[in-house]
Structures are given as structure tokens and as C-alpha cells.
Amino acid sequence: MLSQEAKQRLQLALALAIVVAAVRAGYVIYERHEENVAAKKEQAANGAGYANADYYVSPKKLYPYDLKSAKQLTQQLVWVKEGYRYTYxxxxxxxxxxxxxxxxxxxxxxxxxxxxxxxSDVSPRAADQRQVTAVFDREGKSYAVPIGVEKSGTYKIYSDEMFFVEDPHELYKHWEADVWDAISRHEVKPGMNELQADFAVGMGTPDSGSSLEKTVRYPNGGKPLVVVYRDGKAVEIKPEKP
Known part of the structure; x- marks a missing residue:
């Protein structure tokens, strides 16, 4: 028969396993809820007849919740959502x-x-957690970019916020060819919307402003730009002065 101490250890291990399973299940349920919200949003858009076709695009997500599920990233190409944001x-x-x-x-x-x-790798910032990284090759060398953390068996993985797992050219195939040409040259042109500008020059930081006019500043990999949007379209693009 098990000793009292062994029984207590077994009960503690079972309780911990239940907590971990509950956290993982809760995370999956939350992500599925977000997916349902997006689907309902698209359905509402269809009913309202929104003119902006971007509103109908719902990029696929992988919903990784641990190291094994995060390896789904190796099963297809991925595209960076926000350039000049993630260090490798x-x-x-x-x-x-x-x-x-x-x-x-x-x-x-x-x-x-x-x-x-x-x-899973040693975290450079905290001894009690590990870093989850995605490994890729560039010009014959291997690199890793952080995509999440693990602490006490619980994972927080944000790769769905970092990467498209479907070709954006297909997701946004309704965009004009000249828009995609500008994006491929990493240029912002008048008439482009914010998402198109993000695809071209990476993440931006908006200034405070009205809903009708907004100024966004883009680091642009060391060549900073200032873009003024009016009614959601770029109307002024200029280099940011030092």
C-alpha cells in the first residue's frame, strides 16, 4: 500500500495535471470563440454590404498551444505580418x-x-521560463525568431499574430496589380490604405488624430516615413525629418 506521503504526492501530481489540462482547454476554447466572432463579423459584413473587400478576408490561424502544436508552422510557408517588428x-x-x-x-x-x-530554448531574460523559437534559414545560415514562452508547463505562443500561413497575394487578390507592385518595392503610394502600407514598409505608430484624418509614422528599416491618411487612404507620404 502507498504511504500517506506517497498518496499526497500522487494527489498533488494529479491536481497539477488537471490544472494544466484545464488551462490548455480554456485557451483552445477562447481561440475558437475568437474564430466564431470573426465568422459572425464576416456574416454581418455580407449582410451590410460593405464596399471594402478587405473586411471579408479572414486569414487562417493555427492556434498553437504547446511546442508540438506550434510545429504546424513547419508544414507550409509563412509570411511576416508586420515587418521591422520581430528580431531574429x-x-x-x-x-x-x-x-x-x-x-x-x-x-x-x-x-x-x-x-x-x-x-524550446533557454530564455535570456528569465531563469524560470523558456523561449519558444521558430528556426529558419537565410543565405545558408540558420536563425531563430521568438514566437512564445513556456513557464511551468504552460505555453503562450503568439505566432498567429506574427505570420500568415496562407499567401497574402491570394488572400488579397482583389487588390490592383499596381498596389502589389508598390508593395514588392516597399513603397507607399497615394491611395493605399493602412494595411497595404503595412505590407509595404512594416509596422507604423499612429499619432493622435481624428477618425477622418490620421498620421502614421513608419520606422521603415532605418528610412522613416510619415504617412497622412484621409478617409482611410494615403494622401501625403514624406520622409520623416531627424
Missing amino acids: YPFDNARRRTDFSQEAGLLLPLERLEIKDVV
Whole structure:
């Protein structure tokens, strides 16, 4: 028979397993809820007859909740949603380690990546948690970009916010060819909306303003731009002065 101490340890282990399972189940339910909300939003848009076709686009998500499910990223190409936002680092394939002491660069706007693996690595900031990283190759070298963290068996993975897992050219095939040409040259042109500008020059930071006119500042990989939008369209594009 089990001793009292062994019984207590067994009960504690079972309780911990139940808590972890409940957290994971809750996270999956939450993500499914968000997906249902998006579907209802699209249905409402169809009923209202919105003119902006972007409103109807609902990019696929993977909803990763642990290391194994995050490896779904290796099953297709991915595209960076917000360029010049996410830092990547050299990755040593032999040691399976990321060199967080050396920044290799920032992921580019709408950059296409082939994720080779998703690994758990030592966190550079906290001893009690691990970093989840996506490994990819560029010009014959391996790199890793953080996509989440793990602490005490609980994962928080934000790759769905970082990557498209479907070709944006197909998702937004209703855009004109000249818009896609400007995006491929990383240029913002008059008449482009904010999403198109994000695809072209990466993330931006809006100034305070009205709903009719808004100014957004883009770091643009060291070539900062200021774009003024009026009624959702770019009307003024100029380099930001130092």
C-alpha cells in the first residue's frame, strides 16, 4: 500500500495535471470563440454590404498551444505580418541553441519564410521560463525568431499574430496589380490604405488624430516615413525629418 506521503504526492501530481489540462482547454476554447466572432463579423459584413473587400478576408490561424502544436508552422510557408517588428538571432544547429546575445536583424515586411523547426530554448531574460523559437534559414545560415514562452508547463505562443500561413497575394487578390507592385518595392503610394502600407514598409505608430484624418509614422528599416491618411487612404507620404 502507498504511504500517506506517497498518496499526497500522487494527489498533488494529479491536481497539477488537471490544472494544466484545464488551462490548455480554456485557451483552445477562447481561440475558437475568437474564430466564431470573426465568422459572425464576416456574416454581418455580407449582410451590410460593405464596399471594402478587405473586411471579408479572414486569414487562417493555427492556434498553437504547446511546442508540438506550434510545429504546424513547419508544414507550409509563412509570411511576416508586420515587418521591422520581430528580431531574429543566430541559431546553432549542432547545439540546438539560439545566440540571444547577438541580434541578426529584423524580419522584413511580408517576408516569406520556410520554418524548419520550432524549439524550446533557454530564455535570456528569465531563469524560470523558456523561449519558444521558430528556426529558419537565410543565405545558408540558420536563425531563430521568438514566437512564445513556456513557464511551468504552460505555453503562450503568439505566432498567429506574427505570420500568415496562407499567401497574402491570394488572400488579397482583389487588390490592383499596381498596389502589389508598390508593395514588392516597399513603397507607399497615394491611395493605399493602412494595411497595404503595412505590407509595404512594416509596422507604423499612429499619432493622435481624428477618425477622418490620421498620421502614421513608419520606422521603415532605418528610412522613416510619415504617412497622412484621409478617409482611410494615403494622401501625403514624406520622409520623416531627424
